[in-house]
């Protein structure tokens with residue numbers, strides 16, 4: 236029973252001081268508080284969080300479960316005391332904000348330990364309540380042993396559950412970022428892990444073919460994948476364990492279940508207060524992070540942000556944007572005119588040695604947004620010079636607008652050097668860069684780090700070749716219907732190991748004396764392992780009067796597209 240009372244008194248802070256109250260004390264809220272103090276020593280700043288900590292590393296939680304981070308204290312980036320001593324910011328933990336009274340400019344807060352409520356007056360209110368894990372209303376999702384991962388206590392409970400029951404098997408429902416990070420860490424704890432994902436692919440932010448190397452990698456690592464199959468219910472077994480029942484009827488036994496099917500903006504406070512909420516469920520803010528109420532700002536996972544590439548409003552639950560938005564809000568509160576640039580969805584996830592990273596729009600995102608004037612190239616270069624031992628392929632897809640060559644997005648998967656390439660392309664996008672800029676980018680090179688033509692340069696060069704028609708591209712999507720001659724220019728033994736159906740083989744090494752065998756009255760689509768030799772052939776044949784196009788990324792891309800069901 237709570238002894239909740241309503242507004243017996245109103246805390247008003249230092250008389251005469253402007254009072255800034257912040258709801259949520261982690262990425263967005265804490266950034267806002269600290270930045271605001273650096274800009275203005277005169278304001279009262281009070282930060283509320285319903286949890287026991289502020290400024291903790293949510294991104295580190297999966298690694299705490301995996302015992303890679305073994306000391307819970309390492310997750311605490313800053314403490315209540317530190318905020319007080321260093322910044323004169325008051326932190327009230329285990330204090331939940333229950334409601335906002337905009338006309339009285341006050342909030343009602345409830346102390347979780349005592350249950351007592353009180354009102355707090357504000358001049359300025361900042362909302363950074365984050366996003367809540369989606370918990371579908373299905374039978375069994377509240378059973379003991381079914382967890383979401385949002386807070387330190389959540390991770391602590393998972394750790395104890397694994398240890399107390401000597402857990403051997405886990406099912407992760409959801410194959411996005413958090414699900415995959417949990418997979419890695421549960422495998423690290425020696426659990427047998429299965430993923431149940433409703434979509435036919437992992438990592439929904441990627442185009443389906445780019446998720447294929449990830450799927451294969453996880454399969455090779457012994458992770459059981461159930462793709463294209465949703466959660467129906469969770470049952471308790473007689474021996475105390477659990478069974479995840481999929482929509483297909485598949486039954487996956489588990490000692491614990493992680494629900495990682497996404498998050499949704501935690502907007503009830505804002506909604507109840509009558510603040511404008513957008514179609515994606517996030518709080519609507521302007522470029523200075525101000526809500527529809529001029530005295531209230533909102534930042535982080537709870538808000539809708541402008542996607543600089545598609546021009547649409549979106550939600551993007553990532554720590555970088557939350558931190559930057561917190562700073563922008565602080566600057567705005569302090570009277571500056573700083574604006575938030577918007578987001579381009581740069582993200583990375585590591586899973587069992589594989590890195591998956593992306594920036595900007597995906598092909599499916601562009602199509603959803605109605606963008607049609609774009610092209611794409613695939614490439615599969617080594618992460619460093621091939622002559623230096625240990626080069627690992629990076630599967631890279633670059634999307635760019637036609638005809639101006641503006642970079643629209645990139646996705647990459649590989650064992651090494653993936654995030655570096657995506658970060659370079661992300662920065663180029665931020666400066667409105669084109670594929671010509673990528674081709675010209677002057678990047679670090681020594682054999683163990685890269686290549687004289689870095690994968691980023693190569694991606695730009697390929698795209699430039701497409702734009703200036705040195706390398707007309709064949710459309711992979713047309714493969715099923717094309718009347719073109721499919722010409723595989725690899726050596727016969729490579730061709731014998733696998734090729735596109737109906738392709739004929741005429742290797743590059745014999746091309747110059749045998750090309751006359753090719754029909755001049757048909758379109759010719761060239762293919763090789765990764766698209767390089769076929770590019771040489773495209774150039775050669777074009778100069779002999781043939782109509783040729785290159786299949787970007789070659790047979791490697793074909794296999795990815797085929798596994799994703801995108802080509803026959």
Ligand code: FAD
Pocket residue numbers: 258259260261262263264283284285286293294295296297330331332333363364365366384385386413501504534535536537551552553554555557
């Ligand atoms: P949060 O950091 O979630 O903070 C919101 C706080 O508000 C919470 O502490 C909550 O308790 C409190 N709160 C909510 N409502 C109230 C209320 N009414 N009263 C009082 N307090 C309230 N992002 C990345 O970019 N890279 C990663 O690798 C990454 N890994 C992640 C791993 C996990 C397991 C999780 C959960 C998230 C991860 N993220 C990652 C996302 C990132 O943590 C969030 O985008 C970021 O923390 C959002 O910041 P925020 O301030 O909006 O919300």
